[in-house]
Amino acid sequence: MNTSDHSRDIAGLTYVYPVVSRRAGGVSVGVNLNPNNACNWRCIYCQVPDLKRGAAPPIDLEKLERELRGFLRELTQGDFMLQQVPPEARTIQDIALSGNGEPTSAKEFEQVIELIGEVKKDFSLPTHLKLVLITNGSLISRPYVRAGLERMAHMNGEVWFKLDSATPEGRLRINNSRMSLKQVREHIRLSASICPTWLQTCVFNLNGQPLSEQETKAYLDFVENLLQEDVPLKGVLVYGIARTSYQPEAKLLSRVDRVWFDRFCDKIKKLGLEVKPNY
Numbered sequence: 001m002n003t004s005d006h007s008r009d010i011a012g013l014t015y016v017y018p019v020v021s022r023r024a025g026g027v028s029v030g031v032n033l034n035p036n037n038a039c040n041w042r043c044i045y046c047q048v049p050d051l052k053r054g055a056a057p058p059i060d061l062e063k064l065e066r067e068l069r070g071f072l073r074e075l076t077q078g079d080f081m082l083q084q085v086p087p088e089a090r091t092i093q094d095i096a097l098s099g100n101g102e103p104t105s106a107k108e109f110e111q112v113i114e115l116i117g118e119v120k121k122d123f124s125l126p127t128h129l130k131l132v133l134i135t136n137g138s139l140i141s142r143p144y145v146r147a148g149l150e151r152m153a154h155m156n157g158e159v160w161f162k163l164d165s166a167t168p169e170g171r172l173r174i175n176n177s178r179m180s181l182k183q184v185r186e187h188i189r190l191s192a193s194i195c196p197t198w199l200q201t202c203v204f205n206l207n208g209q210p211l212s213e214q215e216t217k218a219y220l221d222f223v224e225n226l227l228q229e230d231v232p233l234k235g236v237l238v239y240g241i242a243r244t245s246y247q248p249e250a251k252l253l254s255r256v257d258r259v260w261f262d263r264f265c266d267k268i269k270k271l272g273l274e275v276k277p278n279y
Contacts, residue, residue, distance in 0.1 A: 015059075016067040017099075018075070018084075026091040027081070028132075029071065032099025033059060033112065039101035041136050042176040043164070044249040045202055045241050048100045056106035065115055072123050092126060098134040105139060110148040117155050131157040134200070138179055140187040146194060153195040160200040160237060161191055166222035170215050173206075181222070189231050198276075199223070200237045203264060205254040216264065224271050235274030238265050 017030045038054030039046075074080045081090045095116060097103040106112065116131060131152055137159075139145050149159065163184070165171045172178060191197045201219075203211060211219070226233060240255050256264075258279060265275045 013067045013071065015064045016071045018071070018080075020085060020089045026089045026093035027075070027085055028093055029068075029075070029095045030099060031064070031068070031095060031097045031103075031112070031116070033097065033103045033106040033109075034099050034101025037100045038105075040105060040138060041102065042247065043136075043162075043202075044174055044176075044206075044247050045204060045245045045253055046247055047243045047245060049246040051100075051246065054101075056101060056103070059106050059108040059112060061108060061111060061115060064112065065119060068116065068119050069122070072119065072125070076123055076125070092129060094130040094132045095120075096132040096134055098132075102136055102139065103133065104135055104142070104145045104148075107144065110144045110151065113148040113151045113155070117151065120155070129156065131155045132160060133157070133195075134160045134162075136162045136175070136177070137184065137187045137191060138177070140191050146190070149191065149195040157195050158234070159191050159195050159197040161188055161197055162201075163188070163199045163219075163222075164202050165211075165215060166218040167215060170211075170218075185222075185226065188226060188233075189229070192232050196234050197232075198234045198237050200239075202239055202241065203256050203261060204241045205256055206249075207252050208254065210256045210260050211264070216267070220267055220271065223268065223273070227271060227273070233273060235276060236268050237276050237278070238268065239278040 014035050015032055017032060019028050019030055020026070033056045036054070036057045037048055037050050038052050038056065039048070040053065040055065042051060042053065075092060097112070103109065133149070133152065164174045166181060168181065188197065188199070223236070240261060241253060244250060245253055261277070261279050265277045268275050
């Protein structure tokens with residue numbers, strides 16, 4: 001396992017998969033609630049093959065529990081770490097709801113959070129272990145999602161809320177989303193009011209060019225306005241693309257220059273936010 005391979009198939013399970021995560025800094029136990037490769041967005045850097053528009057299928061909670069218990073047992077008592085994970089990454093950093101689509105589209109989302117909480121109690125896990133929701137934030141206002149976030153807040157939970165652009169044109173181009181910026185702002189505010197929330201921003205070259213000055217200014221202004229409105233953000237996770245996109249635009253994407261990346265991070269820091277960079 002390494003940071004360039006986030007295959008959902010390495011453990012041979014339906015819902016549970018391990019990755020060595022750059023952002024988490026160790027092993028992340030992934031929970032994939034979208035085994036049907038369906039998402040309500042289509043981000044052009046997405047690494048999911050055969051991605052289709054849609055929502056998560058019904059979740060087999062009993063199967064999810066069996067897989068999670070079995071895999072945590074293998075991680076904590078078996079030789080998976082020794083055989084599959086580089087020495088410097090042999091610690092479980094989080095359980096992350098991510099996978100092959102938008103996890104909050106699963107109607108059983110609150111039940112999944114409750115299930116994870118019950119399973120965790122039966123294992124000797126690091127005290128720092130987090131429960132992370134990686135989300136595009138589009139469904140945050142749904143009652144079952146809010147209820148799940150409330151449970152997460154009592155489980156050392158964090159929300160990683162996708163924000164790749166703060167212009168309608170940019171969001172349509174990058175995320176294929178028509179969600180209004182007003183709604184994005186409201187959903188970020190709602191998320192942060194319920195559970196600790198980080199913004200998560202992917203930066204890359206499109207046709208050889210990074211974010212334009214106009215896009216960069218719009219992004220910084222948007223984040224600054226959130227802070228002026230006292231939205232309690234934890235910070236921003238800024239990362240570059242490290243794995244191949246499976247979307248039609250893949251050939252148009254490339255990594256940004258390191259100097260550009262660092263300058264972008266510095267501009268966010270000047271707003272008064274913590275930045276966790278992963279170039």
